[in-house]
Amino acid sequence: MNRFNTHIIPVEFEYHEPRTIREALELLARWGEDAKILAGGTDLLVQMKMRRVEPKCVINIKRIPELDYIREGPAGVRIGAATRLRRLERSGAIKRLFPALHRAIGWMASVQVRNMATIGGNLCNASPAADTAPPLMVYGARVKLASVSGERTLPLEDFFTGPGQTAMRPGEMLTEIWIPRQPEGTGSAFIKVARTAMDLAKVNVAVALTLKGWSAFNVRIALGSVAPTPMRAREAEAALEGRPPTEGLLRRVGDIASEEIRPITDVRSTAEYRREVTKVIVADALRKALGMVRVGGGVG
C-alpha cells in the first residue's frame, strides 16, 4: 500500500516524442513490451504512479499530426487515434452522424480531462467501463493497427480481449478508428448510470437500430461495465430484430440483455443493481433511439 499514490512517479523511464507514425513504430519495434504509448496520459500516468505498469520507455504520440484528425467521407468517418475527446465532442460530423458516441464523450470525465484524453487512449486502456466502446461497437466501427511490418484492421468488438487487454500484438499501435455511415432511418442512443455526473459507469449502454416500416432492423445493443470487456447483447438484439418495437417487447429485450451480462460487485455498485438497472436502461435507450428516428433528428 505504500506503493499506491496518484502523485509521484517513482519509476525512471526514457521518454520520446516522435513526429511521425513511422518513428513511433520504430521505437515500438525497438523497445517491444518495455514501451508504453502515451496518447493523453489520463490513464497511463496514474497507472505508472501506482506502479501497475513500469515501462522503461514512454512514447508520446500526441506530437504526431497524422494521428489527429476527423475526416468525413462517403462511406464513413475516419478518426486519428490521438484525436482528443474534446475535439470529437465539438465535431459537427460526430454530433450529426453518431449521436450516441457524441453523447458518450460529452459525459466522460471533465472538460479538462477531455482536453487531454484521446479516443485511441480510451480504447487501448481497454477498461470494461470505457464509454466510447459501446457506441463505437453499435456503429460497427473498425480499428486500424499498425506496426513496422504493416497494417491490419479488425472490428472493434474483436479488439477487446479482457480487462486492460486487447488484440494488439507487441510492436503494434492503434492508428485509426473508422465508423461507417449508418443507413437511412437509423436511430441511436447512449445512456450511462453512474454515481455522479462525473464518474465511471456503473453500467453504460449504447443502442442503434434502423426502422423500416413498423419494424426494427440492424438492432445492436452494446453494454459496458457489466462483463470483463464491453459486450454486445446478441440475444437481446435478436429478440427485437425484424419486429415492431412495442413497449412490451422493449421491456422484454431489456430483461434478456440483463440475463446476458456477467456483472460483478465492486466499489461502484453491486451485481444485483447492475442487472436490475440494465433491464431499465436498455429499454430506455431503445425508446430514445426510436424517438430519434421518428423525429428525424440524429439520423445517419
Next chain:
Amino acid sequence: MSAGGRFRFVGVRVGRKDGVLKATGRATYAYDVWLPGMLYGRILKSPYAHAEVRVDATEAERLGAVVLTPRDVPDVLFNPRLVSVEEDTFKDWRVLTEHPRYVGEPVAAVAAASEEAAQRALEAIKLEPVRVYKPLLDPFEATRPGSPAIHERIMRGGAWVNVEDNVACTLEYSEGDVDRALSEADVVVERRFHTNRRYHLQPEPKVAVSRPDPDGGVTVWTTTQTIHNTKILISQVFGIPQSKVRVKKVFLGGGFGSSIHTNLVTLVAVALSRKARRPVKIALTREEDMMHDHVSFEMYLRIRAGARRNGRLSGAEFENVMDVGAHQIQPYPLLGTALGWFVSLYKWRAIRYFGRAVYTNKVPSCALRGYGNPQVTWAVETVVDELAEELGVDPVEFRLKNYVGKGDLFWGQGPTVKSIIRSDGVPELMRRGAELIGWRNRPRPGEQTGRYRRGIGVARGFHTSGAGGPLSGSVIDYSGAFLKVNEDGSVDYVTALQDHGGGTLDAHAKIIAEELCIPLEKVNVVWSDSSTTVYDVCTHASRGVYVGGEAARRAAREVKRKILEYAVRILNVAVGPEALRVRYDEELGDAVIYVEGSDAQTTLSEVARTAWQRNWGSISASVSFRATAAPPSFTAYFVEVEVDTETGRVRPVRVVAGADIGKVINPELAEGQVQGGFVMGWGWAVLEDTPYNPETGALENMGFITDYKAPTAGDIPPIEDFRVIFADTYEPTGPFGAKGIGEAASNPVAAAVANAIYDAIGIRFYELPITPERILRALRERERASGENPPRRRGVA
C-alpha cells in the same frame, strides 16, 4: 457605522480582498513553500489494521535517505486536537508507532532530495510483523468481551487510565422523569439510525514544511485551522519552548474540520527536519489524506421520543454509540455536543442520554462540518417528522411548536456551554420557505404512481456561533486581534484566525472598516504567525465571524477611542472625545472627525500624520476576547426530489434554503456557504461513505477519490432553482449583529433529503447514504411484500 445607522461595508457586496491573488495563482499555500536546502519527506503507512511491527530501514539508509523510526520520536502521548481543558483531554497518539492500530497509521518516515527519491527509499523499508491482530471494524464487536484490546491504557490529562472493552470514553446525562413522560405520551416513536463514515474531501491535501532553526526551535508552514494550537502541540511533544515554535499562517484550501487538529504530517515533518537538520516538506497524496488522516464520526443512534395530542413533545431517550476509529481526536467533547445538538433542537421536556465512544481499527474520526450535528439532526428530524405524522399535524407547525428559540436556554456546545437565545429567525424561515416551495400542495406518500415520483421534505437545524459562554466550562474558546494605525491613516490588522477560503477575514476587514469609517482598501490583513499574534483557539464551530470578528471590532473600537483622544488635541474647540463624531467620506476616502453644529473637523489620516510628526506615538490596540454566548445560527431547508422508481436514482429538483445568521456581512459569500452546505449535505445523504475490507481492515477504495464520489455541479439543481433566503434578525452579542454560518448551512440537509425521499416513495431509510442500490432494493422488497399498493409507512434499516 455611519451616521443614521446605515452600514457602509457590512452587508454590502464587494470584491474579495484575496481574489486577485487566488485568480492569478499567487496566493501561497503550504505546498508552495520552498526553502533552500529543503528535503522531501514521505511517511511509511502501516499495511496492517492492528499489529506490532519491527522497522528495518537499512536499505533506505543505504539509498542515502534520512530515516525516522518510532525510536527517533519523543515518547509522548498526545491528543492532536487541543480544545478541551487539559483534565478532559484523552491522549492515545504517538508521532510514529511500532504498534499501528489502523491501516495507514504512520510507522516511519524518510527524507531525500526529491519526492521520487524519497518514495524509492520508502519502498525500501522493510516492515516485519511481530504480531498481527484481527481487525475490529465494528464498535459492537469491539466492545464484546474477548476482543483484542486496541489500547491497553491511555492518558486523561496527566494521569493514566485503563481502557475497558475498547470503550474510549462515555457520557451519561438525564433531566426529568423520562419513563413517566414516555408512558404518558399519546404517541411514541423509537428508531435506530446508522450514519455513514465520510471523508472531508477538502480541496487541499495536508502539507507541512518544517525548518529547524539555529536557536533550537522550528518554523512551520502547514495546513491548519489553528496556528496557536499547532504551536502548543509541537511545543508539548518536542519539549521546545513556545517562543521558539513559529507556526506561519498560509492560505488554506478548505478545512471542514480536516485540520481542526494538528495533523500528524506536521509532527512527522518537525521530527524529520530536526533529525535531518534541514528543512523538510511532506505533502500527502490524496490517497494518504483519506487513508491516514481523518473521516467523520460514524454514529449509531437510537431515539425513543414521545408527544402528546396537544402537539407537544413530552420526553426522549437518546443513545449515541460512536465508532471513533483507532485514536481519539476529541470524541469526548463530542459526546457532550451530540447531546447539546439533541436538546437544543427541541424542547423534549425530559431526557435521558447515553453516549459512548468506541475504538475500532479504522481511520480516526474528527469533526466534519458540524461535529456530529448533521448526524444527530438527521435522526431527530426524521423522528420529529414521524411524530408529526402519527399525530396528524403539519410537520412545519409541529416543529414551530416545539423548537428551542428566543428566550430559551441553549447549550449547543454541550452541558458546560449554556446561554440564552437572543435572536431567532426560525418562524420567518419556516413560513417563508414553506410558501416558496409550495409546501401545502406537496405530494403525500403513496399518492403518486408512475415511474418518476416527486417529494418535498423539510428539516431544520442550527449550529452554534463559537463555543463561548458565561462560565469557563470545559471548552477553550477565545480569540484576539491586534490593530495598528499607520502614519498615513491606513491600518494593519494582525490576527491568528485562519480563513479556510470562505472569506472570514474579508468579513473582519469589513467590520474594521465599518467601525473606523475608513475605506476597505485601507485595511491590510497581515500574514502573521503564532509569535506575532495573540491566541485564537481555532477556526471551527462557525466562530470565525462571530468571535473573531467581534475581537476585530473591539480592537477597532479601542483604536477609535485613541484616535478621538488625539483628534481633540487637533480640534481644540471640542471639550473632549465624547464631543466628536465620525463619518465615512467616500470622496476623501477617509474618516472625517467633526463636531456637531461646528465647522471644526479633521480626518483620521490627519490625526495619524500629526501623531507621527508631533511625536505623540503610535495608535494601536491588542485585544483578547472571550464571547459570553454561542448563539445558534438557524437554518431551514425545503428540498424537492424526484425518484426514478425503476433505477432508484434520486435527483434534487428544487431547494429553498433559509438561514438566520443575524446581520449578513458578506451576502454573496454567505449565500455561497449555504449552496456549498447543501451540496455537501446532498453527498452525505445519497452518495458518500468509506467502507472497509472486512479481512484486511483497509479502506475498500484505498483512498482513491475515483471511488469516493462527491456531488459535482452537474448533480445539483441549476442555480435558478436554488433559492437562499436570509432571516431579518440582529444578534445583539455579535459584531454588527452577525452570527456564524459554515456548519448551520449543511447540518439539516441530509434530514431534509431523507424526508423528501419518504414523501416521494413512502419509504424511510435509517442508514446513510441512501444510494440508488438501497432505494431500488427497498422498492423491490415492498413490491414483493404487498403488490403494487405501497403501505403508508414502512421502515428500512
